[in-house]
Amino acid sequence: MAIISVSNVEKIYNPDTIPVHALKQVNLEIQKGEFTAIVGPSGSGKTTLLNCIGGLDTVSSGTIHIKNIDLTNLTDKELIKFRLNHIGFVFQAYNLIPVLTALENVAFILQLQGKSTKEAHSLAKQMLDSVGLSERIHNRPAQLSGGQQQRVAVARALASQPDYVLADEPTANLDSESASKLLDIMERLNAEQGVTFLFSTHDERVIRRAKRVVTLRDGAISSDANQ
Amino acid sequence: MTIQLGWKNIWRNPVRSIVVISAVVIGVWAAIFISALSNGLTSHYLSSQLDTYIGHAAISTQAFWDERTSEHIIPNEQLAPVIKALERDSLVKSLTPITIAEGMIASATYSSGVQIRGIDIASDTTCFNTHTFLTEGSYLGESYKNQIVLGEKLAKKLNVKLRSKVVLTFQQIDGSISSAAFRVGGIIKTPNSAMDQMRVIVKQTDLQQLLGNATAVHEWSIFLNDAKAVNTWIPTYKQDLQGDLAIESWLEKAPELAYIENSMDLYLYIFMGIIVLALVLGIVNTMLMAILERTRELGMLMAIGMPRMKVFNMIISETITLSCIGAPLGLFLAWSSLKLMGKHGLDLSAFADGLAAYGMSSVVYPDLKMEYLITISVLIFVASLLAALYPALKAIKLKPLEAIRLH
Numbered sequence: 235m236a237i238i239s240v241s242n243v244e245k246i247y248n249p250d251t252i253p254v255h256a257l258k259q260v261n262l263e264i265q266k267g268e269f270t271a272i273v274g275p276s277g278s279g280k281t282t283l284l285n286c287i288g289g290l291d292t293v294s295s296g297t298i299h300i301k302n303i304d305l306t307n308l309t310d311k312e313l314i315k316f317r318l319n320h321i322g323f324v325f326q327a328y329n330l331i332p333v334l335t336a337l338e339n340v341a342f343i344l345q346l347q348g349k350s351t352k353e354a355h356s357l358a359k360q361m362l363d364s365v366g367l368s369e370r371i372h373n374r375p376a377q378l379s380g381g382q383q384q385r386v387a388v389a390r391a392l393a394s395q396p397d398y399v400l401a402d403e404p405t406a407n408l409d410s411e412s413a414s415k416l417l418d419i420m421e422r423l424n425a426e427q428g429v430t431f432l433f434s435t436h437d438e439r440v441i442r443r444a445k446r447v448v449t450l451r452d453g454a455i456s457s458d459a460n461q
Numbered sequence: 462m463t464i465q466l467g468w469k470n471i472w473r474n475p476v477r478s479i480v481v482i483s484a485v486v487i488g489v490w491a492a493i494f495i496s497a498l499s500n501g502l503t504s505h506y507l508s509s510q511l512d513t514y515i516g517h518a519a520i521s522t523q524a525f526w527d528e529r530t531s532e533h534i535i536p537n538e539q540l541a542p543v544i545k546a547l548e549r550d551s552l553v554k555s556l557t558p559i560t561i562a563e564g565m566i567a568s569a570t571y572s573s574g575v576q577i578r579g580i581d582i583a584s585d586t587t588c589f590n591t592h593t594f595l596t597e598g599s600y601l602g603e604s605y606k607n608q609i610v611l612g613e614k615l616a617k618k619l620n621v622k623l624r625s626k627v628v629l630t631f632q633q634i635d636g637s638i639s640s641a642a643f644r645v646g647g648i649i650k651t652p653n654s655a656m657d658q659m660r661v662i663v664k665q666t667d668l669q670q671l672l673g674n675a676t677a678v679h680e681w682s683i684f685l686n687d688a689k690a691v692n693t694w695i696p697t698y699k700q701d702l703q704g705d706l707a708i709e710s711w712l713e714k715a716p717e718l719a720y721i722e723n724s725m726d727l728y729l730y731i732f733m734g735i736i737v738l739a740l741v742l743g744i745v746n747t748m749l750m751a752i753l754e755r756t757r758e759l760g761m762l763m764a765i766g767m768p769r770m771k772v773f774n775m776i777i778s779e780t781i782t783l784s785c786i787g788a789p790l791g792l793f794l795a796w797s798s799l800k801l802m803g804k805h806g807l808d809l810s811a812f813a814d815g816l817a818a819y820g821m822s823s824v825v826y827p828d829l830k831m832e833y834l835i836t837i838s839v840l841i842f843v844a845s846l847l848a849a850l851y852p853a854l855k856a857i858k859l860k861p862l863e864a865i866r867l868h
Contacts (some may be wrong), residue, residue: 318766
């Protein structure tokens with residue numbers, strides 16, 4: 235059974251003034267453990283699709299089911315709770331909390347889930363260790379390189395034991411070496427722990443390493459191929 | 462966790478946080494200090510008025526208070542049981558009889574209308590403190606008859622000095638006009654220069670003799686241990702007095718003093734309100750800036766699953782924490798400055814003449830009312846809570862996606 239099921243999704247911005255069709259009749263199914271890249275030129279709708287799957291944006295029509303839950307029927311409060319417990323996010327600009335250390339950034343999401351500080355810190359340490367940052371746990375984001383910050387973001391995304399991780403252009407701000415290191419980690423986590431990754435990108439380095447590539451053009455899926 | 466993050470957020474921009482804390486400190490200090498100073502000024506003014514000329518309560522005939530003519534003397538035999546009761550009353554500190562005549566004082570160069578107060582020195586000095594403001598001579602302590610004590614300003618106007626002669630003219634009890642020469646035995650300068658020009662003090666026996674009644678008393682002045690208790694104390698005596706006798710508290714005798722006290726409370730609350738409003742606006746402005754700077758981060762927090770209520774609590778906790786640091790510091794600063802000023806007072810001698818015209822001393826000792834302290838503390842807490850509400854509401858209204866997209 236698909237972990238993510240997108241059916242006939244349309245997204246229209248400014249429907250009452252100058253309508254912009256960001257997504258047109260998108261149908262997509264993602265199975266558990268997939269390592270999928272959504273690619274396409276700028277404005278093709280890949281980020282919009284990712285945001286809709288992440289419960290950050292609403293659809294104009296169609297449904298998005300995560301397991302058996304229809305995201306389009308959830309209230310704002312329910313969506314926040316859903317995101318906390320089911321989705322991991324990796325943003326293009328890392329988006330870490332600058333006043334917290336790497337350990338605290340990762341532990342934060344666990345504490346939001348209700349775990350004690352001690353338990354959260356212990357799990358966060360393990361997560362940071364798995365992304366190769368055990369030596370940097372007490373550093374604040376400003377003391378880390380871009381690649382290291384993005385690895386903290388990956389650790390944070392995985393710490394909450396989500397059903398899937400959404401990564402919006404995760405390597406866009408990274409140099410080749412950092413990007414490669416990050417992809418190595420994501421691939422390893424996917425292979426070893428079966429973490430489902432879905433990322434939007436137009437970075438060839440990422441596209442080459444994805445197991446499945448979904449191409450969007452003008453808001454519609456133009457191709458969907460396994461590599 | 463939320464509070465911990467709030468605390469770290471406060472120190473993200475230490476300068477801004479210190480500015481907010483300083484604003485709270487100065488706000489609390491100013492509110493308390495000005496309250497204490499104003500209260501001290503009012504209390505001192507009240508006590509100087511009551512202790513110098515008015516007293517806490519007085520018994521007289523209603524006719525005397527209505528007409529102010531010396532014929533309306535107190536029937537002593539009727540008042541005697543009341544005086545005995547007053548002397549036994551533990552709330553009463555002291556009492557003194559006063560003989561009063563409205564008349565004229567004249568020197569070779571000037572004349573003026575005055576109230577002539579004939580006092581019993583022994584009991585008067587246990588009630589009023591007028592004798593403590595003697596600047597020259599003695600307070601009716603000379604051996605000769607017909608001594609008079611004048612205020613310094615009146616003496617200047619009359620152009621008289623110690624041992625100079627002045628003539629008092631007034632109506633006797635039988636209605637005839639009488640004049641008598643008095644020699645200046647002492648000159649006083651009380652904090653109330655206006656009163657000093659309107660009243661002169663002579664020995665009660667001298668005035669009684671000149672009025673034609675050796676036992677004539679027009680008013681008994683009463684001092685309680687606590688001037689503020691007069692309202693609850695006076696009703697029992699109001700019922701006991703017979704005939705034309707009447708008792709009045711200082712609030713009835715000098716309603717303008719009660720008005721000053723009440724209006725000062727009102728002014729202080731208005732003043733506190735202005736300080737708190739300025740504080741609220743300052744905090745709102747700073748917190749809004751902080752929210753604006755962190756829009757993207759707040760969006761990210763909500764995107765990864767931080768409930769809006771926790772974001773709200775985080776912003777509130779940041780503001781409350783700033784106030785909770787500032788308020789005790791402000792309280793301490795206020796306490797220290799009041800303690801320091803309590804010893805020496807605030808010297809306003811540069812404005813001494815102006816203050817004296819209003820019956821105020823040139824050295825003001827702050828006096829902090831506990832109710833003001835509690836009100837200010839509660840106001841600051843409520844104000845910081847209110848100041849936090851708008852930024853916090855603004856923060857939780859952010860749409861995560863739009864906030865994250867901001868650069």
